[in-house]
Amino acid sequence: MAMERPTYRELERRWKALRASRDVRIREVACVGAPRTLLCAELGDPSRPLITIAAGVHGDEPAGALALLALVEDDALDPRFAYRLWPCTNPSGYEAGTRASAEGTDINRTFGRGGGSPEARAIVTANRDYKFALALDLHEDDEAEGFYCYAYGDEGIGDAALAAVRASGAPCDPQGCLRPDPHLEAESIGGLSLSLLLRRNAAARTLTFESPARLELAERIAMHATAVRAACSQTTVK
Ligand SMILES: [Zn+2]
Numbered sequence: 001m002a003m004e005r006p007t008y009r010e011l012e013r014r015w016k017a018l019r020a021s022r023d024v025r026i027r028e029v030a031c032v033g034a035p036r037t038l039l040c041a042e043l044g045d046p047s048r049p050l051i052t053i054a055a056g057v058h059g060d061e062p063a064g065a066l067a068l069l070a071l072v073e074d075d076a077l078d079p080r081f082a083y084r085l086w087p088c089t090n091p092s093g094y095e096a097g098t099r100a101s102a103e104g105t106d107i108n109r110t111f112g113r114g115g116g117s118p119e120a121r122a123i124v125t126a127n128r129d130y131k132f133a134l135a136l137d138l139h140e141d142d143e144a145e146g147f148y149c150y151a152y153g154d155e156g157i158g159d160a161a162l163a164a165v166r167a168s169g170a171p172c173d174p175q176g177c178l179r180p181d182p183h184l185e186a187e188s189i190g191g192l193s194l195s196l197l198l199r200r201n202a203a204a205r206t207l208t209f210e211s212p213a214r215l216e217l218a219e220r221i222a223m224h225a226t227a228v229r230a231a232c233s234q235t236t237v238k
Contacts (some may be wrong), residue, residue, distance in 0.1 A: 003218045008095045031118035044082035049133040054086035057108045059093020064138025065216045067224035088155040104109040109191030134235045135203035142213040146171030150208040164230035
């Protein structure tokens with residue numbers, strides 16, 4: 001039987017439940033100008049290099065958000081790092097199953113100029129003083145045949161993540177690891193994505209993972225979890 005995705009409320013409840021069992025620090029960050037908050041989760045030894053992972057900016061792409069939750073619930077993140085996680089950066093879109101937020105905004109085009117949507121502004125403001133050893137954003141693509149990624153300054157991490165997905169028996173898309181020019185990319189999509197913003201000012205290595213939405217949800221969640229673990233394990237600590 002196909003897996004059903006949990007509601008946003010259920011997702012939130014499961015993250016908050018981790019406070020007790022996993023030493024995860026969870027905050028709700030207000031989205032000024034919209035009636036909602038974003039979850040921000042921190043875990044790991046704060047003296048370690050920091051990795052940030054975000055998911056769910058497109059509400060009709062649930063696998064990344066569910067993979068991130070599963071990785072923390074299963075205590076499967078590499079302990080060499082501390083983590084700053086954004087479990088679902090578009091709660092109203094997730095709830096409605098739509099790419100855009102309730103206001104009709106594609107949030108992942110609004111990370112320029114301090115944030116052009118309530119969600120982007122909340123993230124930009126809360127992330128202001130942070131630098132990351134690695135930044136990941138988890139997406140899905142309804143046209144892809146298999147898993148692929150976009151990478152900026154990744155030092156081979158994208159290829160390693162795809163190799164790990166392939167080794168798990170899941171399909172990778174022929175386009176593999178794409179490395180577009182960040183400036184041209186911002187122009188062609190018509191705004192700054194979270195990955196492009198982080199690449200610009202906070203993270204030397206930035207990747208966007210894309211799972212193929214045509215596959216079963218459970219399979220897509222497993223692909224993201226595999227890719228995230230491979231990317232973290234390939235990240236060198238300087
Ligand atoms: Zn997306």
